[in-house]
Amino acid sequence: MAADAKHVIDFDHHGPMLRDHNTEQLKELMYNDAGCPMGWSTAHNGHWAIWGYDALYDAVQDAETFSSTHLPPECPKGVPGALYPDPLIPIDIDGQEQQDYRKVVLNWFNPGHARSLEPRIQQICDDLIDDFIESGEADLAYQLFTALPAIVTLEMLGWESHRWREWVGWVHSFIHDATHDPELAMQNTMLMYGSINNEIARRRDELGDDLFSDMMRTPVAGKVLDDDELRNFATLVLLGGMDTTSGVTGNSVLLIDQDDELRRQIIDNIDQMPKIIEEFLRYAGPGGGLYRRVTKDVEFHGEQMHEGEKVLMMFWAANRDPKAFPDPEKIDIFRTQNRHMAFGLGPHRCLGSHHARRMFATLMTGIFTRIPDFEVDWDGVERFEDCGSVYAVRHLPVTFTPGPRLTPA
Numbered sequence: 397m398a399a400d401a402k403h404v405i406d407f408d409h410h411g412p413m414l415r416d417h418n419t420e421q422l423k424e425l426m427y428n429d430a431g432c433p434m435g436w437s438t439a440h441n442g443h444w445a446i447w448g449y450d451a452l453y454d455a456v457q458d459a460e461t462f463s464s465t466h467l468p469p470e471c472p473k474g475v476p477g478a479l480y481p482d483p484l485i486p487i488d489i490d491g492q493e494q495q496d497y498r499k500v501v502l503n504w505f506n507p508g509h510a511r512s513l514e515p516r517i518q519q520i521c522d523d524l525i526d527d528f529i530e531s532g533e534a535d536l537a538y539q540l541f542t543a544l545p546a547i548v549t550l551e552m553l554g555w556e557s558h559r560w561r562e563w564v565g566w567v568h569s570f571i572h573d574a575t576h577d578p579e580l581a582m583q584n585t586m587l588m589y590g591s592i593n594n595e596i597a598r599r600r601d602e603l604g605d606d607l608f609s610d611m612m613r614t615p616v617a618g619k620v621l622d623d624d625e626l627r628n629f630a631t632l633v634l635l636g637g638m639d640t641t642s643g644v645t646g647n648s649v650l651l652i653d654q655d656d657e658l659r660r661q662i663i664d665n666i667d668q669m670p671k672i673i674e675e676f677l678r679y680a681g682p683g684g685g686l687y688r689r690v691t692k693d694v695e696f697h698g699e700q701m702h703e704g705e706k707v708l709m710m711f712w713a714a715n716r717d718p719k720a721f722p723d724p725e726k727i728d729i730f731r732t733q734n735r736h737m738a739f740g741l742g743p744h745r746c747l748g749s750h751h752a753r754r755m756f757a758t759l760m761t762g763i764f765t766r767i768p769d770f771e772v773d774w775d776g777v778e779r780f781e782d783c784g785s786v787y788a789v790r791h792l793p794v795t796f797t798p799g800p801r802l803t804p805a
């Protein structure tokens with residue numbers, strides 16, 4: 397396949413190079429001598445990767461040519477193929493069916509609902525910072541960025557949020573272990589599915605006023621979702637909800653720690669946080685490894701693509717395309733034109749974007765008002781071993797001047 401590709405690269409998005417030299421790797425793709433917006437990677441049995449803004453923009457809007465549906469075993473989903481061949485709902489589905497599934501949860505994933513959650517998001521953020529602010533040290537990744545989105549997601553689903561550490565452990569393993577330790581990822585995935593099945597069973601007799609009850613009660617094409625559909629839908633809400641917002645916050649904090657001027661700008665413009673986070677979503681977004689399947693032979697942006705080939709949609713790379721963003725490597729919180737694709741585009745555009753923005757803005761405001769002089773202990777920073785799907789930090793230790801709690805212990 398793709399023996400006729402014009403631009404061939406040796407690029408492994410699951411490998412250590414992208415994890416440890418992210419900017420250099422993305423630049424190498426973008427500023428290639430041939431000026432190509434895409435290439436054929438020889439990694440993982442071969443696949444296309446699209447990083448140019450215009451090419452990616454065209455591809456994600458053309459779901460007929462670039463399908464999200466995968467056909468196991470010939471083309472198992474993911475690059476490389478996922479362990480578990482079931483489609484995640486709605487991300488691995490096309491057309492009307494996908495739109496019908498989205499409608500099931502739209503009451504929960506809209507700007508108004510995200511706005512209504514704001515006081516609760518603020519409260520969780522305040523409490524989490526209270527837990528460590530007097531000590532002058534914290535692992536921000538685990539104690540704050542990971543905890544907050546996980547608690548919010550579980551509360552929306554109507555599941556016990558005090559168990560967030562367990563759920564997060566399974567989700568992290570599903571996303572970050574699948575390529576380098578598939579057995580461990582599979583064990584954790586099975587534990588997660590067991591717990592989702594328990595939630596289904598708990599609600600069979602009595603539904604509540606929560607997202608998961610709505611998923612159980614709302615018919616799609618005249619029929620309520622069966623247990624497999626519920627599990628595959630809930631799994632995606634967990635994956636989307638728990639790893640991504642945490643990833644972009646951690647990536648941003650690490651960048652700001654290395655740039656005193658940027659830190660000063662953020663502190664001085666703290667009331668502009670909704671705009672500031674857009675620049676970090678553009679530059680420090682978490683990924684990553686989303687893919688499509690080519691449905692027919694097609695010539696696309698100078699390359700001949702063939703039916704059945706896989707394509708990696710590199711939203712985070714496109715967000716650094718100089719054709720779309722002047723001086724793209726500069727983090728400019730005053731940037732005026734910022735049509736980034738951190739949340740994707742087209743029929744699969746992120747359902748959780750409104751919630752993600754609220755959580756990200758609240759976390760950043762909390763950090764830069766309550767512990768603005770934090771210093772990262774770089775020896776203790778740990779990224780997930782595989783950052784190919786979501787580029788995120790597992791541990792991010794900091795020290796700072798201790799401050800007062802907002803609520804008494």
Ligand code: HEM
Nearest residue numbers: 486487636637640641686738739740744745746747748752
């Ligand atoms: C900064 C945080 C986030 C980023 C950068 C992000 C990014 C993305 C991207 C790029 C897609 C498009 C996938 C594709 O085209 O194949 C997507 C889809 C999705 N996201 Fe997010 N996401 C974030 C937060 C969230 C949150 C908080 C949730 C839920 C609580 C969520 C749930 C989803 C779902 C369910 C989809 C699938 C939509 C569909 O296929 O129709 N995401 N996200």
